Amino acid sequence: MKFSEVVGQKNVKRSLIFAKKENRIPHALLFNGPEGCGKLGLAVAFSQYINCEEPEDDDSCGTCISCLKYKKLIHPDLHFVFPLMKVSETTLVCNEFLKEWREILLADIYFTPLQWYAHIGRESKQGVIYAEEAGEIIKKLNLKTFEAEYKCMIIWLPEKMNIAAANKLLKILEEPPDKTVFILVAEETEHLLPTLLSRCQLVRIPPIKDSDLYEALQKQSEFSEHDIKNAVMLSEGNMIKAALILENSGNNQQFLENFKLLMRAAFAVNMIEIIKQTDEIASFSKEKQKDFLIFMLKVIRDNFLITEGAGTKVIHRPEEAEFSSKFHPFINQRNVFKIVEEIEKAHFHLERNGSPKIVLLDMMLSIARVIKS
Numbered sequence: 001m002k003f004s005e006v007v008g009q010k011n012v013k014r015s016l017i018f019a020k021k022e023n024r025i026p027h028a029l030l031f032n033g034p035e036g037c038g039k040l041g042l043a044v045a046f047s048q049y050i051n052c053e054e055p056e057d058d059d060s061c062g063t064c065i066s067c068l069k070y071k072k073l074i075h076p077d078l079h080f081v082f083p084l085m086k087v088s089e090t091t092l093v094c095n096e097f098l099k100e101w102r103e104i105l106l107a108d109i110y111f112t113p114l115q116w117y118a119h120i121g122r123e124s125k126q127g128v129i130y131a132e133e134a135g136e137i138i139k140k141l142n143l144k145t146f147e148a149e150y151k152c153m154i155i156w157l158p159e160k161m162n163i164a165a166a167n168k169l170l171k172i173l174e175e176p177p178d179k180t181v182f183i184l185v186a187e188e189t190e191h192l193l194p195t196l197l198s199r200c201q202l203v204r205i206p207p208i209k210d211s212d213l214y215e216a217l218q219k220q221s222e223f224s225e226h227d228i229k230n231a232v233m234l235s236e237g238n239m240i241k242a243a244l245i246l247e248n249s250g251n252n253q254q255f256l257e258n259f260k261l262l263m264r265a266a267f268a269v270n271m272i273e274i275i276k277q278t279d280e281i282a283s284f285s286k287e288k289q290k291d292f293l294i295f296m297l298k299v300i301r302d303n304f305l306i307t308e309g310a311g312t313k314v315i316h317r318p319e320e321a322e323f324s325s326k327f328h329p330f331i332n333q334r335n336v337f338k339i340v341e342e343i344e345k346a347h348f349h350l351e352r353n354g355s356p357k358i359v360l361l362d363m364m365l366s367i368a369r370v371i372k373s
């Protein structure tokens, strides 16, 4: 993986490349940043760069023998540790999941712990890095370096280490083996042992800049300008969130039609039509029902902003703009808070497995009452 495959983060890349050029590579680094900023990709790209045989000025060459092995994540001196979950008392170590790990990472460097757990078929469990893994780390590091200049040990989410694992790792970091680089890739450093933190050089990775995110999404996706701008605005520099929002925007056309029909029925206080429309939403998958409520919240918020004269803050698809030009006067200070409250309440009940038909009908009846009052 080359640095160029990681979106944005120019300053971080520059300082990492500088460290290699100055021959000042710390034996332990802590890459800390929020979800979706690209820290795991940066860890792999940095490991590839310091082992590249013909490094270029701002990236690894991508074609030397080391880079080719890195590209497939099969370099014998590249090691990964990541959270897993025990089923019964069988010991699990990362080696048993290397195939799955390579699959997910080669498909996309941006993924969440939950997506990882789902990939190995354990979506409902919390991952842990167990003490057995520390034993594995020692075993791997005692092997002599096969071919590379540096052995790289990338530990994804060290905050998931249990206490025994963290203490063992600390011992290793106290007497680091020669030519070994540890890269801890963490989201929540407050759950790390302070002694472990103090052994690592901290590299802060910020959220991706809006302009970089915009450029990357435009290159990668077939989505409209409106959808991409909307995803950038709502995702706060988080690539994973941006991709999810874009994925959902395919639903937006349908959601707008559903929303119009619901509102028309509410204004007419047409019970039969309200029931028909809420039943229609209730027939969606659970996730899609919740997405629809999020969509409703956005439309209500946007229309309130327009009513309040802050319409320039709203990013609209053309068909939404046309709808809002007539709809916005109905959303105002007298009713907006109550409507939002009703939608949020419905979302809460759907998450807790309330009956969608009842929850949605209840919400719409309350909204109809508020709008008509």
Ligand SMILES: [Zn+2]
Pocket: 051, 052, 053, 054, 055, 060, 061, 062, 063, 064, 065, 066, 067
């Ligand atoms: Zn190379």
